Amino acid sequence: MICGVKRLWLYTVIATLGMTGVAHAAEVPGVDVSNWTGEIDWAAVSSGGAKFAFVHATEGTDYTNPSFDAQFGGSASAGLVRGAYHFAQPHESDGTAQADHFLRNGGNWISDGQTLPGVLDLEDNPYTNTNGKNNCYDLSAADMVTWIKDFTKKYRAATGRHAIIYTTTSWWQTCTGNTTTFKSNPLWLARWGSEVGELPKGWKKHTFWQSAEKGTLAGGQNVFNGSESQLKSLANPPAEVKVGGRAVSRKSYTVTISNTGPHPVKDVKVTGRTFGGQRVVKAPGCTFSGTAVTCRIGELPRGQKKTFAITTRPTRSKGTVGLNVTVGSVKLALKAR
Known part of the structure; x- marks a missing residue:
């Protein structure tokens, strides 16, 4: 007896390309912002060439960005494709609980053609002086992988989308053991400088690149590794x-x-x-x-x-x-x- 399983994409062929691993000549500029960015002139961001924005929505299980609605709505009104991100605090609660908090407070993907999949922000613990944890939040690599699985599984089940993973190569190598488990999730790589450099294991290409903390546009400076039409396809993929x-x-x-x-x-x-x-x-x-x-x-x-x-x-x-x-x-x- 023979079993068969195949996938059928129902719209255009170009949208079937996984945004995690296709090389593109074009690069589309964008920004990332948080409450610390302050008031943003979104018209100036748009006229300055940005086509997308990531907005900080949540952190842990209790923090929400008080400026989120204004920033998320403002970026959309200026014609930008936008997405929300969650700053992970893996030592505070499990990944499922933090995904729930994110989904309830701005991270839920909607099929409006303008909303990108939500982002899981994984980076060095910035609160070592207050929480006493190391850069990996005192989690072993195995426990960290489990935590990320719980978050991304919940997000996928709730939205049908793979959450974007924001990280650095060094953090990923140290805190996850350079796991290849999440290669289906688009990669947003943080490396400030003029070159993308080495990627975490499991990803052949990046989808987004944060190249600088500050620049000519408001907030962090980023590029999408593809064309503007492919960016829109990531926001509105095929059935x-x-x-x-x-x-x-x-x-x-x-x-x-x-x-x-x-x-x-x-x-x-x-x-x-x-x-x-x-x-x-x-x-x-x-x-x-x-x-x-x-x-x-x-x-x-x-x-x-x-x-x-x-x-x-x-x-x-x-x-x-x-x-x-x-x-x-x-x-x-x-x-x-």
Whole structure:
């Protein structure tokens, strides 16, 4: 018996490129700001060339930026793509609790075409004099990886997006053991200077680069590693479904459609045709005739899945039989002997 799993991206092909690992010649400027930045002339930031802004939203489980609403809304009103970031305090609580705090206070991704995935800010502990912890917040590398997993898993479940990870190469090497676990998360690298330099292990390319704490624009100085259209695609990615199938036996097959992207998907059509001398005899929720079967999904919410069970009547007891399945551009061959 053969199982198959493939992904189908439902909009444009260009948006299927993972923003974590594609080299681009273009670089798009942007800024990052916090309450410490003060009042911001967002029109001047925009006219100065910035196309995006990251705004500090939360820290730990109890701090919220009092200027967040003004900064987040102001950047949007000036036409910038914007995103929120959470400053991690891994010693205070688990990653899930801090992700919850972030999601409730500005970090929740919305499908408006102007909001970037939220950011998990991981860097040297700036409060060593007050909390008595080392730069890794006194967590072992293994415990830190677990903490980051908890945060990013919660964020992914709540939004359908991979949180962006902001860090330095040195912190990542020291505090996570240079783990490769989070290579699906876009990397925002902090390294002040004229070169991006060495990346943390697991990432082949950066998505954002913070090159300076201050500059000609308000706040930190950043660039996006791509074109402006790719930046907008990161804010508004395509819908995505995962197509899985299994030959349970010579006369029983299942096809599962899972919505693994950030948007609801509509009007999904599943078509199948048997081979090896079989006829479809049962397919709840589908239409069928002879060797052909068609199943439709009107709407599949984000994070949900739908499974179709298809029963056939083989006309011979030996040899390979199966079902060829098509969902958009995805094709699966489910075989049984």
